[in-house]
Amino acid sequence: MDAEDIENSDEEKKKQQELNLKLLQAIKNEDTILVNQLIQEGADIWYRGDQEISLLHIASEIGNLDIVKLLLKNGLAWNIIDLNEVTAGEYAKRNNHEEVYDYLLEEGCRAELILGLLEERNNDDDNDGGGGGDDDDFLSRPLKYSEDGKKLLDSENNGVMMGWEQLLMEKHAEILCLRENIIENNETNEINETNEINEINETNEINETNELNILNIGFGLGLIDSAIQKYKPTLHTIIEAHPDVYKFMIEQGWDKKPGVKIIFGKWQEVLNNDNQLLEEGEVEQLLYDGIFFDTFGEYYKDLKEFNDEVVINYLKPNGIYSFFNGLGATNSFFHDVYCKIVEMHLAELGLEINFIEIPLDKIFGDEKECEKIWEGVKRRYWNLNVYRLPICKFMI
């Protein structure tokens, strides 16, 4: 770079900063038209020295819904957790901008709960947005299975589990049970037309001891458990906390299936009590080759707690862990942020995460098909075109 180039790049930086400063001012002045215009001109994150200022925080603190929407639409909702670890949603909430707060939640902005900053919110209201909420509240209300077995709804018709996820669950099971082989052998992640799980290769060494111990949290429609059964696991532990689901499991004979061990209760309680996971006569805690987590009525902070306390203690050193990746799934920006956050948090535990991308166009097809899928469900909890299936392993 010669002197002229450096001068030009300094000049560009200065121009960008001026533009960003104008954007910041326009937000503070609540001048929506100017905000829109400046974004189109290329204004973005506002810098002060080496510090970034989150525009979304400012707009949320002021409580201007139109500007919040503009920022989100244009991908400027950067820095969901600010330097003081306060989220945009928290700013809105603290300043009583309920409409903005609700909108952020609606769009999947649940990051505030990562830090447990809004615990009091759980007591305040029950706007759980379909996928999250208060687990105890959820567990105390009745559930209903649809006649075709494709939906499990709560008392407010929130979709607890739905049949459209079947192919995803089958893929999760395949990855947990066939392990690395599937990642290498799988040329395309497109869901196959026949909806069938790949033939299991008889000679496919599952692991050195040929044992396959799988732990699944959350039975729901039993989709992943049915898929896991096809791999004939040595031990297939299922932890389920809802009495209606447990009843259904017993009615369907799950307690008699080979290798299956059902533990009724919340994973938080069951897994804090090692004894419940021990087989008769065993004294040493068993480790799992595969662990899957998919609950309902819980938040990211619960998933994080599960990772921190259960995965690292119950997963074999060469085991595979996965979870239903519905993090912020109503908004692609929040989903991206969550995927980064979960990667960061797992790395702190010595776990690496890779995502397999599964296009969902074959499942959702056109709007008509979509409407059919979501019929009778209070709100759509999924809005993305691609499912990012997480595969987590200890870094070696």
Ligand SMILES: C[S@@+](CC[C@H](N)C(=O)[O-])C[C@H]1O[C@@H](n2cnc3c(N)ncnc32)[C@H](O)[C@@H]1O
């Ligand atoms: C989304 S469904 C699981 C769907 C399942 N993966 C399948 O393939 O059908 C969530 C399940 O988690 C259960 N659940 C919710 N909170 C739980 C908790 N704390 N511990 C154990 N199970 C829980 C619910 O009762 C529900 O059956």
